[in-house]
Amino acid sequence: MPLVLLTALALCFLAANSLLTRAGVVDGTDPLAFAAIRVAAGAVVLAALAARRGITVTGVRRWGAAIALVVYLLGFSLAYRTLDAGIGALILFATVQIGLFALSLARGERSGPVRLAGMGLALAGLVWLLLPGGTVRTDPMDAGLMIVAGLAWAAYSFAGKFEPRPLAGSAGNFLIATALFALAAPMWWGAAVTPFGAAMAALSGGIASGIGYAMLFRVLPQMGVATAGVAQLIVPVIATLAGAILLGEVPGARALAAGGLVLAGIGLATIRTGAKSTGSRYSCKGSRGS
Template identity: 80%
Template sequence: MPLVLLTATALVFLAANSILTRAGVLDGTDPLVFAVIRVAAGAAVLTALAARRGITLTGTRRWGAAAALSVYLLGFSLAYRSLDAGLGALILFATVQLGLFALSLLRGEPTGPLRLAGMALALGGLVWLLLPGGGVAARPLDVALMVAAGLGWAAYSLAGRSEPRPLAGSAGNFLIATLAFALAAPFWWGAPVTAFGALMAAASGAIASGLGYALLFRVLPRMGIATAGVAQLAVPVIATLLGAALLAEVPPPRALASGALVLAGIALATFRYSTIRSSGS
């Protein structure tokens, strides 16, 4: 299958998590139960895919990655109680990129003026998006939860950069996170769940997460650094389009304008910085 088609499929899978989660929670399924079903379904698929070559379950890195994954899953599901699918995906994606950028500053990595300007533009767009008014309906608590989810995903992504066996490690991360959710059963046991919501959670875990991440691991090594970074900008765009088409969630004009600023800023910072790294390697 051509690289372009594989990449497009992986990005659609990633964006589908927002649609499936929003649809399942809107149907009446408790967000915590949704997260439990999602992580268990993802663990089952990733375990099946990685079983032949072994699954990595040991090491301090594994527990840290599983904790970051759990934070992402919890924040992501809970935030979609009020956030539209596209808005949630944009906040998540912007938080991930800004979090990784802040970490790079703390580590003393080289940062040129264009990268600083790009991230400043993205941060300004995100602040404008979340200011009161403008037709953007979002509860502050749910926005904070999506920001927490983004930071969790940023930490998980950082752990994955040094993962020697990505698929085996991901399977281990999902299995450990599933165990953690099982031990926390007193907090979610008996919470409401609908048949449709359970189906959405299983699809999110098994297909959009399990198969989506496995496919992403396959295509990323075949892409240039700059291409991989910029290509992921499509995720919130796809989520917004799918949200409008399937959930009738049409973003107001200010959300579209501020979202464009966020994506433009991240594109400027990511592409420019990745190009410098590529040419200097």
């Protein structure tokens, strides 16, 4: 399959997580139960894809990544009780990129003025999006949960920098996360689950996450840093457009302006970073968030 088509499919699958989760939770499925079904379905698909080459389930780092995955899944599902699909994807996307940027600074990586300005612009756009008033519907608690989910996914993506076998490691992460959800079953077992919501959770975990991530692992090594950075800008755009068409969630003028500011800032920082690098594995890993 051509690289362009494979990349487009991977990005659509990643954006679909927001749509599927929003649709399933709005239908009446409990967010915790949705997350549990999603991670189990993702574990089954990723384990099947990685089985021939082995699955990595050992190591302290594996548990750290699995816990970050659990926090991401919980925050992501709970946030979509009120957030529109597109706005949720934008908050998640912006938080992941800003979180990865903060981690790079904490590790002593140098950042030029253009990258700093770009991330500052993105942060300003995110703050503007989250300010109350106007037609932007952002419940403070659920917006905060999506920010927590974004920070957890940034940590998960950062852990991927040290993963020698991404597919095997991801399968292991999902399997351990599934076990953690099983241990916490008293918190969600017996909660409301609609047939439609269960189907959305299975599609989100098995197809949008499992197959989507597998596609992403295949295309990222073939993409330059700048290309990967620009490509990831498309995810919240796809989620917003699809949310408007499929869920009737049309963003207002302020949400579009704030979102444009976020994407412009991240694009500026990412393209600038890509111009100075010719294959940073870390930068590519950061594009998994969704």
